[in-house]
Amino acid sequence: MDESRRTPSRAARSVPPPVICGFLLLLAVVFGVSYAAGSVAGPVAPGMHGGDSGTGPAGTGDGGGMVHGHGGAE
Incomplete structure (x- = not known):
């Protein structure tokens, strides 16, 4: 019984x-x-490829036509 209590x-x-x-x-x-x-x-989206991030489809640097910010005209 002593063996069963051993740590x-x-x-x-x-x-x-x-x-x-x-x-x-x-x-x-x-x-x-x-x-x-x-x-x-x-x-997950057409035209999404690894590599240059933040550039448009032709490398124009416009972010692919994405509008940043909240609402309204600039």
Whole structure:
């Protein structure tokens, strides 16, 4: 009976609980699946490509016709 009350060894205490390991594994799997789905789906908008950000379709620097700010005429 004395053995069952003994504290666990240092190595046994440093291992995280299985619930945390399972959660981290699930998180990694969900991230991997979402990354793969995003790669297959491609860009979210027509003309959206990696590289120059903030430039228009022809590199004019106008932001692609987007209006910034709140309402009204400039």
